[in-house]
Amino acid sequence: MELAHVDKRYGRSVHALKDVSLNVRxxxxxxxxxxxxxxxxxxxxxxxTVVRPTRAEGFxxxxxxxxxxxxRRVGYLPENHRFPRYLTGRQALELFxxxxxxxxxERRRRVPELLEQVGMTAWADQKIGRYSKGMMQRVGIAxxxxxxxxxxVLDEPTDGVDPVGRRDIRDMLLRLKAQGKTVFINxxxxxxxxxxxxxxxxxxxxxxxxxxxxxxxxxxxxSYEIEVEANGTAYxxxxxxxxxxxxxxxxxxxxxxxxxxxxxxxxxTHQRGNTLRVGESEASRIQPLIDGLRDAGLVIRRVxxxxxxxxxxFMEAVEEVAGGGHAAxxxxx
Amino acid sequence: xxxxxxxxxxxxxxxxxxxxxxxxxTRAMLVDAYRELxxxxxxxxxxxxxxxxxxxxGAVGFDETxxxxxxxxxxxxxxxxxxxxxxxxxxxLFISLGVQTWLSYFGLILALISTAPMIPDFLSGGxxxxxLARPMGRLRLFVTKxxxxxxxxxxxxxxxxxxxxxxxxxxxxxxxxxxxxxxPVVLLIFSYLWGVCVLVGTLTRSTITAILITMVVxxxxxxxxxxxxxxxxxxxxxxxxxxxxxxxVNRIQAGIADFQxxxxxxxxxxxxxxxxxxxxxxxxxxxxxxxxxxxxxxWHRVVYWVYWFSPKTTESANLMERWLDRQFIPERDLDRDHxxxxxxxxxxxxxxxxxxxxxxxxxxxxxxxxxxxxxxxFWVIGTSLIFEATMLGLAAFVFVRRDY
Numbered sequence: 001m002e003l004a005h006v007d008k009r010y011g012r013s014v015h016a017l018k019d020v021s022l023n024v025r026x027x028x029x030x031x032x033x034x035x036x037x038x039x040x041x042x043x044x045x046x047x048x049t050v051v052r053p054t055r056a057e058g059f060x061x062x063x064x065x066x067x068x069x070x071x072r073r074v075g076y077l078p079e080n081h082r083f084p085r086y087l088t089g090r091q092a093l094e095l096f097x098x099x100x101x102x103x104x105x106e107r108r109r110r111v112p113e114l115l116e117q118v119g120m121t122a123w124a125d126q127k128i129g130r131y132s133k134g135m136m137q138r139v140g141i142a143x144x145x146x147x148x149x150x151x152x153v154l155d156e157p158t159d160g161v162d163p164v165g166r167r168d169i170r171d172m173l174l175r176l177k178a179q180g181k182t183v184f185i186n187x188x189x190x191x192x193x194x195x196x197x198x199x200x201x202x203x204x205x206x207x208x209x210x211x212x213x214x215x216x217x218x219x220x221x222x223s224y225e226i227e228v229e230a231n232g233t234a235y236x237x238x239x240x241x242x243x244x245x246x247x248x249x250x251x252x253x254x255x256x257x258x259x260x261x262x263x264x265x266x267x268x269t270h271q272r273g274n275t276l277r278v279g280e281s282e283a284s285r286i287q288p289l290i291d292g293l294r295d296a297g298l299v300i301r302r303v304x305x306x307x308x309x310x311x312x313x314f315m316e317a318v319e320e321v322a323g324g325g326h327a328a329x330x331x332x333x
Numbered sequence: 334x335x336x337x338x339x340x341x342x343x344x345x346x347x348x349x350x351x352x353x354x355x356x357x358x359t360r361a362m363l364v365d366a367y368r369e370l371x372x373x374x375x376x377x378x379x380x381x382x383x384x385x386x387x388x389x390x391g392a393v394g395f396d397e398t399x400x401x402x403x404x405x406x407x408x409x410x411x412x413x414x415x416x417x418x419x420x421x422x423x424x425x426l427f428i429s430l431g432v433q434t435w436l437s438y439f440g441l442i443l444a445l446i447s448t449a450p451m452i453p454d455f456l457s458g459g460x461x462x463x464x465l466a467r468p469m470g471r472l473r474l475f476v477t478k479x480x481x482x483x484x485x486x487x488x489x490x491x492x493x494x495x496x497x498x499x500x501x502x503x504x505x506x507x508x509x510x511x512x513x514x515x516x517p518v519v520l521l522i523f524s525y526l527w528g529v530c531v532l533v534g535t536l537t538r539s540t541i542t543a544i545l546i547t548m549v550v551x552x553x554x555x556x557x558x559x560x561x562x563x564x565x566x567x568x569x570x571x572x573x574x575x576x577x578x579x580x581x582v583n584r585i586q587a588g589i590a591d592f593q594x595x596x597x598x599x600x601x602x603x604x605x606x607x608x609x610x611x612x613x614x615x616x617x618x619x620x621x622x623x624x625x626x627x628x629x630x631x632w633h634r635v636v637y638w639v640y641w642f643s644p645k646t647t648e649s650a651n652l653m654e655r656w657l658d659r660q661f662i663p664e665r666d667l668d669r670d671h672x673x674x675x676x677x678x679x680x681x682x683x684x685x686x687x688x689x690x691x692x693x694x695x696x697x698x699x700x701x702x703x704x705x706x707x708x709x710x711f712w713v714i715g716t717s718l719i720f721e722a723t724m725l726g727l728a729a730f731v732f733v734r735r736d737y
Contacts, residue, residue: 010736045737051737052734052737068467068468069349071468072350079463082458083460083463085370085453087365091368094361095361095365098357098358099362101358101468104357315553
């Protein structure tokens with residue numbers, strides 16, 4: 001999936017997507033994340049022809065974006081989907097497989113398999129109206145796979161699913177990947193995405209703020225964490241680095257959040273209790289700090305290189321864009 | 334990433350869905366519509382009520398002397414097999430009770446209530462996405478949904494006609510295959526209203542609004558039908574009256590002249606003078622009526638064009654009668670009926686005017702009948718389908734262009 005210059009305006013006032021470009025490789029699990037109102041669902045709906053773009057270039061499975069015939073090979077689970085309540089799970093799978101043009105023989109073979117895969121065989125012939133949210137989500141994922149798609153687009157697939165179900169879904173995603181299928185997930189559960197995604201894109205205010213593997217996104221964002229023994233001082237590092245002493249030290253907004261600051265060389269720092277985090281990826285450049293701490297009489301208990309979590313990368317991207325004018329009304333999930 | 338770069342690296346476009354694939358999709362939507370209807374209690378309630386109506390046909394029997402309902406016999410000069418063939422009697426019963434009363438009104442109301450949620454439910458958030466994200470054009474999806482929405486009426490009418498056909502055949506020996514014409518006729522009537530219901534449902538996504546506005550449109554078309562017919566009748570009468578009023582004026586003037594000549598030779602009594610006064614008053618009234626001309630034709634033209642573009646539910650319901658019976662009153666019968674009991678004293682001006690008025694009414698009835706007959710089946714159906722196509726076109730445009 002290669003998207004370029006995807007733009008969507010609703011009227012004159014709402015600019016939902018601003019020149020979005022994405023590249024999803026065949027056979028990978030791609031995670032799309034972002035705060036509410038970032039435009040993730042709009043982008044997914046444009047891919048699925050549910051929303052018409054103001055402008056879009058690029059291809060999905062070799063066909064220009066918006067080509068209906070390409071959807072034969074695409075499975076889709078919408079967010080907050082609503083299946084007809086008068087159907088049973090089995091009937092719903094048959095209906096949506098048929099709408100994807102799947103022949104009868106293939107449907108007969110695949111539907112029981114899929115019900116088995118999502119653990120819904122026992123409930124297959126019950127009306128959907130009797131299903132719990134998690135069960136509907138399982139059937140939803142099964143219907144997305146009913147047409148044996150090459151690309152599976154899942155919008156919040158673990159929404160309403162219990163931890164066991166989430167694990168099952170993760171396993172299924174990995175199985176799909178092993179089968180060579182491409183999976184595109186839109187989710188706000190960062191830990192879930194972190195566990196399965198090969199690459200991610202972070203969308204903020206209708207734009208792609210970051211895109212790549214988590215490793216790529218973390219480059220230049222690794223840090224070191226230094227822990228010292230408590231010496232009864234609230235901010236043991238405060239006196240050590242004059243730049244830290246700025247307003248941040250004197251008026252911490254929230255003691256639990258810690259105190260943020262910047263070193264003279266531009267390196268960011270984050271002090272929380274007896275722990276200092278320094279935004280420096282080179283071990284050699286940490287040494288003067290460690291020496292300084294020792295000279296100040298502090299006892300160092302731990303020095304540890306830290307890889308940023310997806311959540312940290314996400315928050316950083318959101319804050320970065322927010323600093324430059326975050327979308328009005330957008331909240332961070 | 335430039336467009337050229339994307340194009341050059343693009344793999345082959347997936348093939349379009351074959352006819353077989355499209356047939357799979359259409360069949361799936363048809364089965365889905367059936368399951369949806371099957372899940373509604375109202376579908377089965379309507380079926381049960383249809384059974385009662387068919388049962389009523391079976392309860393009615395005709396013989397040479399009258400009609401029997403269950404075991405009770407009623408003598409009737411008209412409802413007997415001597416006056417009309419038994420096939421005709423049962424046909425009339427089927428048309429008046431089955432088609433024009435049950436299917437065309439009560440059945441359709443139940444059908445509208447049952448099917449009205451189909452479009453708003455289909456368009457609700459989270460449901461429409463599942464259908465739109467398929468290899469199926471939006472227009473085809475919409476048209477298929479529209480057509481399968483008529484399944485309710487199609488099934489109900491078909492079952493009703495088959496049951497009626499069997500009951501009338503077995504009970505009365507009247508095997509009338511023409512009864513099956515009710516299927517296209519009732520489907521047509523429903524489709525006009527379904528077009529309105531789908532448009533409102535598409536625009537508002539509200540079942541209640543769709544039902545209410547469709548009912549209002551239905552009532553309006555019924556009112557339009559009545560108003561247009563009445564204005565046409567009045568316009569025809571007025572036109573004929575204008576033509577005859579000139580003759581009346583001459584007649585009255587001649588009558589007055591004759592009467593005055595008669596009075597000149599004799600001594601007028603009070604009665605004669607009163608008579609003269611009455612004739613003069615009649616002359617003035619007739620002249621005034623002539624001056625008024627035809628005040629209805631302009632209004633009729635306006636209402637006619639509104640009616641032209643409206644769905645003709647009543648006239649469509651009458652198509653069964655037109656096709657099966659062709660029971661228009663022959664001109665000679667009208668002529669005979671209207672001449673019955675005419676006054677014989679043709680010299681009296683009042684009698685002449687009275688007879689002229691009768692003649693005007695007779696001619697008006699014939700002309701109205703001719704006008705109504707000139708509105709062919711194609712006119713009734715064609716103009717109604719133009720209305721339906723307009724509704725459907727608007728709804729399809731909104732459906733295809735909208736973001737969900």
